Amino acid sequence: MLDPALLRNQTAALGERLAARGYVLDVAAVEALESERKAIQARTQELQNLRNTRSKEIGVLMGGIARLTAAGELDQAEHNRARAEQAKAEVAGFGDELKASEVRLEEIRGRIEAIALGIPNLPADDVPAGADEHGNVEQHRWGTPRVFDFEVRDHVELGARHGWLDGDTAARLSGARFTVLRGQLARLHRALAQFMLDLHAGEHGYEETNVPVIVNAESLVGTGQLPKFEEDMFVTSLGEHRRYLISTAEISLTNIVREQIIEAARLPLRMAAHSLCFRSEAGSGGRDTRGMIRQHQFEKVELVSIVRPEDSDAEHARMTRAAETVLEKLGLPYRKVLLCTGDMGFAARRTYDLEVWLPSQQTYREISSCSTCGDFQARRMQARWRNPDTGKPELVHTLNGSGVAVGRALIAVMENYQQADGAISVPEVLRGYMGGVERIA
The missing domain is CATH 3.30.930.10 (Bira Bifunctional Protein; Domain 2)
Structure with a gap:
């Protein structure tokens, strides 16, 4: 397998080098997959961060409810409870989207890997060019x-x-x-x-x-x-x-x-x-x-x-x-x-x-x-x-x-x-x- 960085960052140049071996790399398809991979990976990381942030916020809110209730601040306690429930709903939504993003990301990575496994080695500089x-x-x-x-x-x-x-x-x-x-x-x-x-x-x-x-x-x-x-x-x-x-x-x-x-x-x-x-x-x-x-x-x-x-x-x-x-x-x-x-x-x-x-x-x-x-x-x-x-x-x-x-x-x-x-x-x-x-x- 070639260095993945070549396929990821130098797709067009790699396609030209592989042509000397008679191998046709679908540059447009690889670039489209890589573009989608980057976008989904960025969104996945964003969703993971949002989920973590909201989860911490829920913990803080839920921890404060007992304290506020004990202090007689019932309105504030109820306010915290409502905010916590809203955050839980958001986390649940993040979870659904995150799961879908992770599944799609794995699919794209699999398709890129399948392409990579089918690409032949690059010839050394002293190998003569020829079709057969x-x-x-x-x-x-x-x-x-x-x-x-x-x-x-x-x-x-x-x-x-x-x-x-x-x-x-x-x-x-x-x-x-x-x-x-x-x-x-x-x-x-x-x-x-x-x-x-x-x-x-x-x-x-x-x-x-x-x-x-x-x-x-x-x-x-x-x-x-x-x-x-x-x-x-x-x-x-x-x-x-x-x-x-x-x-x-x-x-x-x-x-x-x-x-x-x-x-x-x-x-x-x-x-x-x-x-x-x-x-x-x-x-x-x-x-x-x-x-x-x-x-x-x-x-x-x-x-x-x-x-x-x-x-x-x-x-x-x-x-x-x-x-x-x-x-x-x-x-x-x-x-x-x-x-x-x-x-x-x-x-x-x-x-x-x-x-x-x-x-x-x-x-x-x-x-x-x-x-x-x-x-x-x-x-x-x-x-x-x-x-x-x-x-x-x-x-x-x-x-x-x-x-x-x-x-x-x-x-x-x-x-x-x-x-x-x-x-x-x-x-x-x-x-x-x-x-x-x-x-x-």
């Missing part, structure tokens, strides 16, 4: 795509030849966009996840963390999936409890610090988790229906960092480099891309995508996104750190990145390491996880 992926800017490439002296097969054909990758059985079990993996290919998939976790925990200083894959709505609001992207989530209900299957372990990891005040000595917090992820792929249409490119259920190793605000840009570069190292150790050619304003995720202020080379498609495909969110998620979660210079709680900055998507890494290894006979060479860094196997066939 065509506006992204390539930063660099690593590795040279392999030249094959035989006809390249895609991962589906490679897997199907040996019964390793079975979409038909998965479809009977669960429907489209699911896959069954078997044998050595399932083992290779597991090896990739173990390798990534060991690398990030050992070399990159992330604490391995095992998190729930079912979370409550508050967690999704905290990281920005709700309320805007509910259609992308799988939902489960048990009695009155409605919970969601995570689309990324970022949700669970980041919400660990929700409603917490972290001491400065604990920062940065760096966490890594290997988890199942679930996405409805709403709006994806018929894209990538073949094989494992776009699944309802997949696995990912996720990186999350919680840092001081002044450290977030350096941490973003560090996190992206950690994800790059995975691909380099696997020997997979990739390119790094800075996403433009129109292609970034909802909560991001800057995102680097890593795209791995897929020989069957003769193109680079996304395998990791690393984003810095500034204080956008922290404000929604009320995640803070105690600044030792001021002694006061301040919002942390949050970052997240794929380190990397396990299924897509498997696809890339299969295709880049395929042999003419349909076998797949095992990258050297994975052989220890495969019991020394160098080739699966």
Whole structure:
């Protein structure tokens, strides 16, 4: 969530800045709501003051009646009684109007908050302007795509030849966009996840963390999936409890610090988790229906960092480099891309995508996104750190990145390491996880 002061005091300017992200802010509606909020809030405070004043006056008048009666000043006592009754009537009237004003004020605040929760983060100054992926800017490439002296097969054909990758059985079990993996290919998939976790925990200083894959709505609001992207989530209900299957372990990891005040000595917090992820792929249409490119259920190793605000840009570069190292150790050619304003995720202020080379498609495909969110998620979660210079709680900055998507890494290894006979060479860094196997066939 953005700083409410921007929406309240700089509505038109904010609308112009959000337009760069393709988001249309209804400036007139926000300004009208804010104007009504101010007027009702002022009237509410006025009514509260009048009620308090009249209540004190009633107390004084009623207290004087007994004294005046005892002194024989019956006319004055009756006068006080009449004034007290009049004041009581006024207080009752104030109460009715006050209750109506408070109800309306709460309604307006709710509408403003709903608008605020649907507004994306503002891009960093160095993010290029653009409407979609065509506006992204390539930063660099690593590795040279392999030249094959035989006809390249895609991962589906490679897997199907040996019964390793079975979409038909998965479809009977669960429907489209699911896959069954078997044998050595399932083992290779597991090896990739173990390798990534060991690398990030050992070399990159992330604490391995095992998190729930079912979370409550508050967690999704905290990281920005709700309320805007509910259609992308799988939902489960048990009695009155409605919970969601995570689309990324970022949700669970980041919400660990929700409603917490972290001491400065604990920062940065760096966490890594290997988890199942679930996405409805709403709006994806018929894209990538073949094989494992776009699944309802997949696995990912996720990186999350919680840092001081002044450290977030350096941490973003560090996190992206950690994800790059995975691909380099696997020997997979990739390119790094800075996403433009129109292609970034909802909560991001800057995102680097890593795209791995897929020989069957003769193109680079996304395998990791690393984003810095500034204080956008922290404000929604009320995640803070105690600044030792001021002694006061301040919002942390949050970052997240794929380190990397396990299924897509498997696809890339299969295709880049395929042999003419349909076998797949095992990258050297994975052989220890495969019991020394160098080739699966």
